[in-house]
Amino acid sequence: MAIKDILLHLDQSPSCGDRIRLSLELASVRDAHVTGIYPALEPQWPVELHSHMAAEVLDQQRQDIREAGQAKVQGFAGEALEANVSAEGLVVPCQEGALAAALARHARCADLLVLGQSDPDDPLSTPSHLVESVIMASGCPTLLVPYIGYRETPGERVMVAWDGGRESARAVTDALPFLSAAESVILLLVDGKSKAANGEEPGSDLARHLARHGCRVEVQSVESGNLSIGDTILSRLADQAVDLLVMGAYGHSRLRELVLGGVTRHILGHMTVPVLMSH
Numbered sequence: 001m002a003i004k005d006i007l008l009h010l011d012q013s014p015s016c017g018d019r020i021r022l023s024l025e026l027a028s029v030r031d032a033h034v035t036g037i038y039p040a041l042e043p044q045w046p047v048e049l050h051s052h053m054a055a056e057v058l059d060q061q062r063q064d065i066r067e068a069g070q071a072k073v074q075g076f077a078g079e080a081l082e083a084n085v086s087a088e089g090l091v092v093p094c095q096e097g098a099l100a101a102a103l104a105r106h107a108r109c110a111d112l113l114v115l116g117q118s119d120p121d122d123p124l125s126t127p128s129h130l131v132e133s134v135i136m137a138s139g140c141p142t143l144l145v146p147y148i149g150y151r152e153t154p155g156e157r158v159m160v161a162w163d164g165g166r167e168s169a170r171a172v173t174d175a176l177p178f179l180s181a182a183e184s185v186i187l188l189l190v191d192g193k194s195k196a197a198n199g200e201e202p203g204s205d206l207a208r209h210l211a212r213h214g215c216r217v218e219v220q221s222v223e224s225g226n227l228s229i230g231d232t233i234l235s236r237l238a239d240q241a242v243d244l245l246v247m248g249a250y251g252h253s254r255l256r257e258l259v260l261g262g263v264t265r266h267i268l269g270h271m272t273v274p275v276l277m278s279h
Contacts, residue, residue: 003030003177007110007140009103010038010072010089013124015116015147020076022145022274023114024083025153030177036076036089037106038069041096066091100133107138117271119147131268135249136279141174142249144268144275154178154244154274159186161233161263162203167248171278172206175246178276180213182244188236189221190229230266237273249277 008023010016020036027034043061073089080087094102107113115134119125125147135142143154155178162168172179179185187210192202203219210217224232237245249264267275 001111001174001177003111004032005109005111006032006034006114007107007112008034008036008076008114009116009126010036010069010076011116011124011126012068012072013116013119013122013126013147015119015122015125015145015149016072018149019114019116019145020079022143022150022153024080024085024087026112027085027087028083029153032111033086033088034080035106035110036073036087037103038072038089038091039094039099039102040066040069040091041094041099062093066093100130100137103130103134104137104139107134107140107142110140113138113140113142114145115142116145117147117268122147128268132250132265135277141171141276141278144271144277146271146273148272150243150274152243155181156183157186157240157242158182158184158244158246159188159233159237159240159242160206161188161190161245161247162206163189163192163248165248167250167279169248171246171248171276172210174278175276176213178244178246179210179215182215185210185215185217186236186240186242187217187219188233189219190224190232192221228263228266230263230270233263233267234270234272243273245271245273245275247275247277249279 006023006027008019023034043058069091073091077087077089092102115131116126118128118131158178160172187203187207189202202221207217207219
C-alpha cells in the first residue's frame with residue numbers, strides 16, 4: 001500500500017512544528033496529500049458556573065479558540081505551499097471527551113496518522129491518554145513524533161520490534177512502504193529464542209517475507225538480561241543509529257499494561273526516534 005493520504009494532528013504545543021515538518025517531508029517524498037486537523041475544544045468550565053456566566057462570555061471564548069485554530073491551520077497551509085505539498089487544514093469543533101473519537105474517525109479515511117508524543121512538562125502537548133485511545137480506535141497506522149524532535153526524516157535505517165503477535169504483524173504490514181524503501185531493516189527479537197517454531201531461527205520466516213518485498217533485512221536476537229524489554233529496544237535504537245521504530249501496540253490489554261507496566265507504555269513515554277505503531 002502506498003502512503004498517499006496523511007492526517008496530521010495540529011495543536012498549540014511547541015513540538016507541533018516538528019510534526020508539521022515531518023508530515024510535509026514524508027508527503028513530498030511520496031507525493032502524498034496532508035490534511036491538518038485542529039480540534040477546537042469546547043471551553044471547560046465547572047457545571048455550577050455555567051448558569052452564572054453570560055452567554056456572550058462563553059461565545060467569545062469559543063470564538064477565540066476557533067480563531068487560534070484558524071491561525072494554526074493557516075500557518076500549516078503556508079508551510080505546505082512553500083514545500084510544494086498538496087494540503088488542506090480543518091478546524092473541527094469538539095468536546096474534550098469526544099476528541100479521541102473524532103481523531104480516530106478522521107484517521108479511518110487516511111493512510112497514516114501523525115501524532116505527537118505527550119510531553120509531561122508541556123500542558124499544551126498531546127495528552128498520553130489521547131495517544132493511547134486513538135491508536136486503539138483508529139484502525140490506522142500511527143506515526144508518533146518525539147517531543148524532543150527528530151534528527152532526520154525517518155525511513156533510512158528502520159528497526160522492527162518483532163514478537164510474533166497479531167499486533168506486530170499488523171504493524172509490519174502497515175509499515176511496508178517504509179520498510180521496502182529503507183536502506184536497511186533490523187528485525188529485533190528480544191528474548192525470542194523461546195518463540196522459535198519448528199527449530200527455525202527466530203525471525204527467519206518474517207525475514208524471508210520482507211526480503212520478498214525487496215527489504216534488506218538483518219535479524220538480531222538479543223536477551224534483555226537485567227533490562228526491561230522496552231529499555232532493551234531503546235538501547236538498541238541508540239546503539240545502531242536507527243531513525244524509525246516499527247512495533248505493534250498493546251499486545252496485552254491496556255489495563256494490564258497500566259497495572260503491570262508494558263512495552264507499549266514504556267516506548268510511548270521514552271521514545272527517542274519516531275515510532276510507527278499499529279494495533
